[in-house]
Amino acid sequence: MSTLAFLFYYVTPYIAVAVFFGGLAYRVYRWWRAKPVAAHLSLYPRPHRRWGAFMEMLIETVTLKMVFNAIKISGSALPITAGLALHGALFLALAHHLPVFFHLPALRSSAIWAAFGTLMGLTFGALLLYALAHRMEGRRKHLSVPQDYLALLLLIGIVVTGLHIRLLHTLDAQELPRFFLGLATFHWQPVPQSAGPAFIWHFAFVQLLMVYFPFSKFSHMVGYPLAKMVAYS
Amino acid sequence: MLETFTEVMRQRLSRPLQYFMDICIRCGLCADACHFYADSRDLAHIPAYRALLVKKLLQSKGNPLLDWYRENHWPDERTVEELRKALWDCTGCRRCTLICPFHLDTGLLVSTARYALLQEGLGMNMVAEIGKAEVSKGEIIDALKEFYVGQIQELEGRLRQEWGIPDLRIPVDEPARVLYVPVVGEHAIIPLAKIFYAAKESWTLSLFTATNHSFFVGDMEKAKKAAHWIVQEARRLGAQVIAYAECGHATRTLLNFWDHWFGDEIAGIQRVSVVQLVASYLQEGRIRVREGAFDVPMTYHDPCNLGRNAGIFEEPRMLIRAVATDFRELTPNRELNWCCGGGGGLIAEPEMFEVRMKAGRKKVEQIQRTGAKWVVTACENCKTQLSDLNERYGLGVEIKGVVDLIADALVL
Numbered sequence: 001m002s003t004l005a006f007l008f009y010y011v012t013p014y015i016a017v018a019v020f021f022g023g024l025a026y027r028v029y030r031w032w033r034a035k036p037v038a039a040h041l042s043l044y045p046r047p048h049r050r051w052g053a054f055m056e057m058l059i060e061t062v063t064l065k066m067v068f069n070a071i072k073i074s075g076s077a078l079p080i081t082a083g084l085a086l087h088g089a090l091f092l093a094l095a096h097h098l099p100v101f102f103h104l105p106a107l108r109s110s111a112i113w114a115a116f117g118t119l120m121g122l123t124f125g126a127l128l129l130y131a132l133a134h135r136m137e138g139r140r141k142h143l144s145v146p147q148d149y150l151a152l153l154l155l156i157g158i159v160v161t162g163l164h165i166r167l168l169h170t171l172d173a174q175e176l177p178r179f180f181l182g183l184a185t186f187h188w189q190p191v192p193q194s195a196g197p198a199f200i201w202h203f204a205f206v207q208l209l210m211v212y213f214p215f216s217k218f219s220h221m222v223g224y225p226l227a228k229m230v231a232y233s
Numbered sequence: 234m235l236e237t238f239t240e241v242m243r244q245r246l247s248r249p250l251q252y253f254m255d256i257c258i259r260c261g262l263c264a265d266a267c268h269f270y271a272d273s274r275d276l277a278h279i280p281a282y283r284a285l286l287v288k289k290l291l292q293s294k295g296n297p298l299l300d301w302y303r304e305n306h307w308p309d310e311r312t313v314e315e316l317r318k319a320l321w322d323c324t325g326c327r328r329c330t331l332i333c334p335f336h337l338d339t340g341l342l343v344s345t346a347r348y349a350l351l352q353e354g355l356g357m358n359m360v361a362e363i364g365k366a367e368v369s370k371g372e373i374i375d376a377l378k379e380f381y382v383g384q385i386q387e388l389e390g391r392l393r394q395e396w397g398i399p400d401l402r403i404p405v406d407e408p409a410r411v412l413y414v415p416v417v418g419e420h421a422i423i424p425l426a427k428i429f430y431a432a433k434e435s436w437t438l439s440l441f442t443a444t445n446h447s448f449f450v451g452d453m454e455k456a457k458k459a460a461h462w463i464v465q466e467a468r469r470l471g472a473q474v475i476a477y478a479e480c481g482h483a484t485r486t487l488l489n490f491w492d493h494w495f496g497d498e499i500a501g502i503q504r505v506s507v508v509q510l511v512a513s514y515l516q517e518g519r520i521r522v523r524e525g526a527f528d529v530p531m532t533y534h535d536p537c538n539l540g541r542n543a544g545i546f547e548e549p550r551m552l553i554r555a556v557a558t559d560f561r562e563l564t565p566n567r568e569l570n571w572c573c574g575g576g577g578g579l580i581a582e583p584e585m586f587e588v589r590m591k592a593g594r595k596k597v598e599q600i601q602r603t604g605a606k607w608v609v610t611a612c613e614n615c616k617t618q619l620s621d622l623n624e625r626y627g628l629g630v631e632i633k634g635v636v637d638l639i640a641d642a643l644v645l
Contacts, residue, residue: 027255030251030255031248031251031252031255032248034246034247034248034250034251034252035247035248036247036248036249037247037248037249037341038453038490038493038494039489039490039493040488040489040490040492040493041249041338041341041489042336043327043330043331043336043541043542043568044540044541044542044543044544044546044568045544045546045568046544066333066334066335066336067334069331069332069334070262070332070333070334072569073265073266073328073331073332073565073569074262074265074266074332075265076265079260079262080262083260139261139264139274139276139279140259140260140261142276142282143259143261143276143279143281143282143285144259145259145285145302145303145304146301146302146303146304147302147303148258148259150302217256217257217258217259219255219256220256220258220335223252223255223256223335224334224335226252227252227256227334227335227336227337228336230248230249230252230336231249231336231338
């Protein structure tokens with residue numbers, strides 16, 4: 001194994017994970033450190049704060065209250081619904097990766113599970129293309145800067161390589177979880193072969209995403225639940 | 234170019250703004266909420282673009298790759314022009330904050346950035362000057378007092394005759410339970426003189442006005458100083474209630490900023506909009522009105538700063554329903570109501586007249602759809618703007634305050 005391959009499979013994944021979590025923590029720290037505004041800034045009607053702003057934050061995150069608010073005001077529900085569906089497909093596609101990280105041979109061999117993964121991957125990909133087209137049209141074209149497109153292209157890269165693996169290769173039920181659990185426990189295992197050459201690209205894009213994530217608009221992932229907290233501060 | 238702006242902005246980047254700069258994904262939903270954008274379709278009127286402009290100025294420049302990635306460039310004349318439009322063509326109504334999935338506060342951004350732009354000399358000078366005058370008024374109040382009291386006495390005499398109420402009083406600067414803080418002009422005093430008389434309230438008129446123009450230009454230090462005169466006055470007179478006239482931004486500061494500005498100094502003093510106070514009189518039976526006194530189709534315009542920014546939705550409706558036979562809601566209403574286009578200090582700046590008229594088109598459509606003949610509201614800015622819109626677009630409606638209706642329908 002070349003030095004480069006060794007670094008790629010056994011060193012940079014740790015860096016990516018560290019930057020991902022460290023970076024997101026840094027984001028939150030930066031908001032926490034910034035001085036609050038001396039005023040109540042939340043909008044009305046304001047729900048009772050009986051359980052405190054934290055509980056409210058949890059409830060609003062789960063019920064997606066602010067997103068539904070947006071649908072209510074905006075005349076067109078399609079872009080917002082598509083945006084919601086995009087996030088839903090993303091989470092389900094991520095969930096489909098369970099047998100990659102854990103020994104779940106029953107799921108791995110299930111045809112339904114495989115079809116579910118394909119469907120979620122295709123849906124997520126299609127919605128990403130919609131998001132890209134949406135961004136290039138009308139006022140959003142002028143509102144967008146290159147980083148907005150880069151974020152979408154990176155995700156599209158991950159979906160394409162992921163679908164390539166999903167559709168053209170039958171994964172070994174043991175190989176991938178062994179490799180990833182090995183990484184997690186520092187008992188390094190051989191690089192998986194059953195996923196084919198696209199695995200390199202998929203793995204590379206994901207590592208790139210993890211490093212890029214906290215320093216880009218993706219940080220809205222940790223930002224969304226905190227929106228109300230920030231407004232209350 | 235714009236170095237001062239950038240420097241001031243960096244210093245004043247508060248938590249919600251830091252969050253704003255990091256989080257905005259430029260989905261562009263906010264454009265749907267903005268009445269300026271609805272009419273102009275001008276990029277600089279999209280709230281997310283307003284934020285992007287400021288963000289670009291805050292970012293470091295010089296690295297070619299990063300500059301491409303952020304579409305960054307050194308500010309030029311066009312940047313200044315866009316920035317002026319983005320920051321001054323805004324009423325701070327915060328409708329876009331309501332639609333934003335992340336609750337990003339363009340009102341706060343505009344307020345903070347206006348202050349920075351003023352330091353650069355690119356400001357609405359009239360508004361800032363009035364703001365300064367409101368601060369210094371407190372220093373010369375003793376000299377002004379005599380003249381003011383004389384004027385009020387004259388008004389008192391006139392109203393006594395007009396209404397045939399010989400014991401009507403308009404107390405100024407006297408110890409009382411309620412300190413009523415009006416806006417400039419006797420129209421803010423007359424209806425309340427009648428209502429307070431009917432409610433047998435122990436009240437006094439403030440020597441100051443509720444309006445706080447420094448708030449419009451984001452100068453919170455001055456806004457606080459101007460409001461502090463009223464705090465001192467209330468304490469000196471032993472007031473238990475401070476009631477603000479029908480004025481949007483001032484009511485918002487009273488209800489949502491004073492706790493943070495004055496803390497213990499205002500402990501035990503109740504703060505209300507006069508609309509809330511009058512609603513409580515009616516509920517408690519302290520005043521009586523002729524039910525269905527006005528047989529005219531009327532609608533209520535929720536001022537942004539009373540409605541979604543301060544939570545006063547039901548009290549004005551309760552008052553209007555008490556005297557109206559045909560009350561019609563605007564669509565949308567309450568927290569979703571469109572801004573009239575006159576807020577954010579734009580009223581005080583003559584050169585903003587045309588901008589205001591364009592920003593009010595959504596409101597005009599809304600009013601026309603109801604078929605109402607009277608448009609009732611509870612904010613001085615809204616009243617002026619609605620009157621101007623009425624004239625410009627030939628709406629043929631009358632603009633009234635909520636307390637005007639109640640005063641005219643009082644049973645004495």
